[in-house]
Amino acid sequence: MTHHRTRPDRGRSALGPALQLVHTGRAPTRAVLTAELGVTRATAGAVAAELQGLGLITVDARPAVAAGAQGRPSHRLAVDPGGPVVLAAQVHADGFRAALVGLGGTVVATAPGCGDVDPDPVRVLRQVVAAGVELLERTGRRCVGAGLAVPSAVAEPEGTALNPLHLAWPPGAPVRALFAECLADAGVTGPAPGAPAPGHAANDVNLGALAEHRHGAGRGAQHLLCVATGHRGVGGALVLRGRLHTGSSGLALEVGHLTVDPQGRPCHCGSRGCLDVETDPLALLDAAGREPGPESSLLHQARELLRTGFPGDPAVRDAAHLLIDRLGLGLAGLVNILNPDRVILGGLHRELLRADPERLRAVIAERSLWGRSGEVPVLACSLEHNSLVGAAELAWQPVLDDPLLIQEV
Incomplete structure (x- = not known):
């Protein structure tokens, strides 16, 4: 019709x-x-x-x-709480998760997270899509698209994951095309009824920043800087007047490879002392003298260590202060260069901010230009699953641009 x-x-x-x-x-x-x-x-x-x-x-x-x-x-x-949804998925170093997300950034349903990430991206994406399809069948909701968050820079316009450093995936994996193929094979639809979902994909921290800008701690900011740990590593994103700043080919804001300790740990990128290896969950566990265990993700273990050991345990306190000082050094440089009107921190960085906000802000202020950088608000991300919600934003965008796409044709 x-x-x-x-x-x-x-x-x-x-x-x-x-x-x-x-x-x-x-x-x-x-x-x-x-x-x-x-x-x-x-x-x-x-x-x-x-x-x-x-x-x-x-x-x-x-x-x-x-x-x-x-x-x-x-x-x-x-x-509409009973309206259509999109399938959102996130792959990270410690597993993956699928969810259904409605308008307004509302997570309608989630599948249990999986802790194994196969070195073959096709196998992982098939599992992700299968989990999403099971959610759609269980809820009976109409699907109008799908989005994927990955822990890698995603080159545009090809949609390739250039550096999935904490996954065993090959560099340059065509994640967007593979995701689209898996969606088509499973019959997941896009905005137009009966048409296959195109399969959107982007970097997880970029998507978390987009979600926070639209629905969370970044709402209302004109120049929003987001820095966050994933389950491993550190990423960054910049939202300018409501749009992600991705650079000429999708690779902007690789802040994880900003050096904060020239004599520090070797980084996967070939340098030393990068934020990626000096302020991520593994760095906190190591600095506190804790061996990571197999029972949960590194991010969960680091968060729990902070929540239960700071400030009472001297080893945990010293480790947290070390990471806060290095994070503050990196943030000061970014603030001086980018001049954002708000900074939001996610993952373990959110917990470091909450543990000792005065120390972090003091480090930034001490190294600020003209005394102004220290005045920039530094807030914790407020969405628990912001990368998932951000992946959903990718899938919702065609409908947000033209709502008539979802009507019958």
């Missing part, structure tokens, strides 16, 4: 921006939507009604009136 787009051009062009405003929580009412879009009240109402008809948002025409409020309350807008 073919639908003809006969609505006024202004209303049609407002569908995507309107959905993005509701998706990111910036338009909780129709009145706010009207103001943000710069359209008439009637146009905003028509746009909201169409998005509701597509099963993407809900419109509450009779919201409760707050005590003491005057005038008729505006219609409330929210993402």
Whole structure:
């Protein structure tokens, strides 16, 4: 069945921006939507009604009136909790996880994480997709796309994972094409009904930063710097005015290979003393004199060590201070170069910030230019699964750009 787009051009062009405003929580009412879009009240109402008809948002025409409020309350807008979802997946050094994520960054369902990562990326991606398909069958939700987060720089436009240093995958693995093939074989669809999902893929820290900017601690920042540990290693990302800064070929912000101790540990990249090996979970365990165990991921072990041993255990305290000082040195350099208006920290770095925020901020301020870099807010990432949510953002983007993609054709 073919639908003809006969609505006024202004209303049609407002569908995507309107959905993005509701998706990111910036338009909780129709009145706010009207103001943000710069359209008439009637146009905003028509746009909201169409998005509701597509099963993407809900419109509450009779919201409760707050005590003491005057005038008729505006219609409330929210993402439809029973609407379509995307399949989001993350592969990391200690395993992988699949989830279904709705609009608004809401994780609808997750599959149990797997702790084994095969050296053949095809086998891993088949398992990831199979876990996602099982979730779709169990929940009965409609899928409109799929996104993948990987612990590697992903070159554009090829979609190849150039340096999966903490995986046994071969350098240059064509992860985006392989992911798309696995999705097609499993029958996972994209926005258009019946069409295969294209299979989006990108670096995990980039995607975590994107998710935090839209739904978490980075919301509202114009120049957002994110630095985070994965299960191994360190990554960074920059979001400028709502868009990821990926450089000319997707490889920008490889902050893990910023040297913070020239005499430090050998790094996988061939240098020494990089953030990647001086401030990741293994570095904390080693500095505290702890042997990593097989019972859980390195990230989980490092987090638990901080939570239970800081500041009471001198070895843990000294190790944490060592990593905080090195992290602060790296952040000061990045802040001086990039001049962000907010810095967010994820993974183990989030726990280091929480353990001793004054020390970290003091290190940054001490090495700041003109005394201004020390004034930049440094916050903890607030989303527990931000790379998964960011992978979902990749898959949602075509629908956010043109919501009519999901209607019947």
